[in-house]
Structure formats: C-alpha cells, structure tokens
Amino acid sequence: MSSRIEILNDGGYRSDGRRQYELRSIDIDMSPQGTADGCAVVSHGLTQVQVCVFGPREARKRAETLHDRAVLNVEVGVLPFSAGERRRRGRADRRILELAASIKSTFEPVIQTSLYPRSQIDIFVSVLAQDGGLLQACINATSVALASAGIALGDLVCAVSGGVHGTFPLLDLSALEEGDLPNVTVAITPRSGKVTLVTLETRLHVDRFGEVFARACEAGRVIHTEMRRAVRARTSKLVDAMGAGTKGTGEEDVERDVLMSEINDF
C-alpha cells in the first residue's frame, strides 16, 4: 500500500505537505500530573509521549542503591491503542526493553547523578500515540520532564529522526515514511554539540549517512530552542504564580537574576 504513496513529490513536498527539512509541529506541555515531581507531554505531529519523573527519592530496593550516585530506573509502556492496530505489548517485549535501555543510557551521563547519592530517579514513559519517531519523542519528553522535576542536568538532550529518500535527506519522519525509508535517530547535547545517541536500523550507504547525520544534528538545535522556550515559559508562569512577594527584594537580586540566567542559559 505504502509504495503507491509518493514520499517526496516533484514539487519538493512530502506526503503530509512538509518540505524536506521541515519538522512536524512540536508541542511541549509541562503541566503537572498527579504526584509526579516532573512531567511532560511532548508531541511531534501525531506522535505523543508522556513522561513522569519521580525522585530523586529513596530507592525501592536497598540492594540496588549506589553509595556515590543515583540509580536511574526507566520503564516504558506502550498503550495498546497507540498504534493503528490495537495491540497489547507485554512489558518484557524486547523492543520495549531496548527502548528503555537506550533512554536510560542516554540520560545516565547527562543527569548529574553524583549529586544524589543513595537515591533513585524513576522515569516512567507512556507512549500515547505513535506516528513515527518514537525514540526521538521519548528522549525529548524525558529531557523536558527531568528539567521540570528540577533534576540537575548537564544539558538538555534533543533527538531528531532523519531518513533518506533516493539521494534526498528528510527530517522527522512520520510512520508512513519510516516504513519505506532507511532512518536514523540522532540525539545531541546542544551546548557541547556532541552526539550521545545514533541509531540506524536499515541499509544506507555510508556517504548518504554522513549527510543525513549532519542535518539531524542541526535540527537537534532547533528542537533545543523549542524546548528551552517551553521550559522558560513554564518557569516564568510559576514565578508569576508565586506572587509579587519576590519582586520587591531590591536591586541586587535583579542583578543576580540576570547573571544566573546567563549561566543557566541551556
């Protein structure tokens, strides 16, 4: 069926009306949910992922605690109605375990775990809707949720998927494109400009890879500005809600605020 759909037409438009390097609309919602310490619902187009972060808190299993840093616990649940076909996946599904493992190892070096010794940080990922780019949505949502939980991060991690159609690199693939094209997911830490995660699962020529890889790294920065905007908007809303009490504390604080925002300009 999908072979009849033109991935990229002569006018340079993709099947959903996007251009080659156009990302789907990103929506980041950081409103609190339940008792979670940090929460985020991130949607890339029709893919939607919710992440709840609990912690740092005392570890459930005493035996698993580490004396010098926090332990990360990542659990991924894919809701049965998230994809087109209703399908229940067990928690022991290898694909889900792999997804959880890659989220965990992506964030382990980014979270300043040594600040929270003998504790545990729980990250619960629920996939609400799938339309391609599952891994990127999970990573982006986890980044924002960790930030909203106030956990010390070295950097936000921004992930983007990319694919190659013929010789044209495309960015942020939908499920339809993902099925037909070789696809790459790249996660970068924008402040250092380094790459923390690269996955490619289909056959692709080395020369083509370099191209789409570079594009995806650039797009990671775009996602980063979106994330930063969302985190700032949320924080300023919280500051406003806390009332005018903090406003009249004098000039020094204002100055410090400016400095802090420069330092924390992540």
Add this chain to the structure above:
Amino acid sequence: MPRPPSPSIPEKEFLYGSLKQSLRLDGRNPLEMRTPTLTFGPDLGWVECAMGKTRVIAQVEGKMVKPPPERPLEGLITIHSELSPMASSEYESIRPSEEEVTITRMLDKVLRRSDVVDKESLCVLSGQRVWHLRLTIHCLADAGNMLDCACLAGVVALKHFRRPEVEVVGEEHDPSERAPLPLSMHHTPFCFTFAYFPDPTILPVLDPSHLEQRLSAGLMSVALNAQRELCVVQKAGGMPLDQQEVLRIVDVAVGKAKELDKLVETRLKEDWAGRTVEVR
C-alpha cells in the same frame, strides 16, 4: 547469584594509563581487531567463530513449513540466541539482562531486518510450503565483544549453509537428486564494536576485550557490508562524542569490513574445496 567484582583500582589505572599511550593489554593497536578463527563443522551451516577467547557457535537448519497467510511468498528466518552462565558468570539464566537484550536485538537487526537472505527465494510453493531457517547461536565463552563474534558467526553460518533443492511434482514436493543450493543472499554485513573511555584524550578502541568493555564509558556498534552500506549503527547513550568522531569511526569500520569480507570469503572457499557434498 553474586555479581563478579568490578575491576580493581590498580587494574583500572593501569588500563587507562596504557591506553593513553595507545597501548593495549594484549599488544594490539587501538584500531586492530583480534583475527577471527572460523572452524567449520561436519554439517553445512555449522560454524564456530573464535575471536581471542570469545567463542560462539552458530548453526543453521532448514525445515519446510506452511507460510503465514499474510506473507505466502516469503520464507521464514528465526534467530535463537541465549546467553547462559556458561559464557560468563555475569549472565544469569533466569532474567534477560540488559546486555542480553542488546545482543539479541542487534543480532535481529543485523541478520534479519537488514534483509541478508532473500526471503522470497525460500518459497517452494506459494502459500503451501516455504523454508523456515532457524539460526541458533550458542555463546560459549565471553572474553569481550561477544556481539561482533556472534554476528560474524551468524553471517558465516548463513553463507556456509546449503539448502536441499526440491522439485515440485504436481501437488507434492520431492527431494530431488540435485546438489544442495546455497542461500541467495543480498549482502554480508559485519559488525564492529568500538569502546570509548571516560577520558576524552583516549582514542576509541576496536573490538574491546572484556576488561576494556567493563571499564569503557560506552560502546558504539557499526554493522556494514563490504559495499560501504551501513546496516545498523547503534550508539545508545554513553559518553557523548563529537560529530566528526562518529563519522571517523564509521570510516574505520568501512576499511575493516573490506578486510573481514576477504578473510571470510577465503575461509569459505578453502572449506568448500575440501568438502565433498553427497547427493542423495
């Protein structure tokens, strides 16, 4: 079962110290892999691959089955792999560990999802009979870099395997009197694993040994064939790398794939020359 103790501080310091001078404990260069030894068994499709002390056996067997109705024209390939405590005391037999999940998923991606075997050529009679290939991977000993060894063993086993040629006579199929056929394969991917270390001045090493793997800050696996086509790139987290560094590693792997392809081809040819295949 108690976990084996992590490497001691002197061991760690010695390894990092020597890696800083581009020296490895087993005398290899940083980007040199252990030369794999391939031993072929009496049956076609039985291969033992050894890289240093890491040893893996791969075996392929074919069976005729009825294909699933949604894909009546395609044969089936299943991969069975298990990391038992036999390979290393780090693996438990009860629960699949994180490493085991990574290895099984990578094997699946490299050997099955990248379309190594032409599945349509495995069809005998559409909707009625297709070949079901079962690739079993036994990990015998883990002395580091089990993944590359298992992938190599699996690919070579598939290349070494010959399926019996059958002829369809009316509704029935008959084991004919023809020589067994090799599988038709699209390409031969090889997997290369690089380990990188917490100290950014230490260059990544190819084919890490057990100790290097334990002390590394992350692994990056690249699977590709000699035609410069990447099949799988896997760097899940670990220490962040520069963009250029990632591309450099891929370039190194390209060169290594060509070398390994030559080695595998000569070994297969040698084995095939010394083998007489009986026609039943």
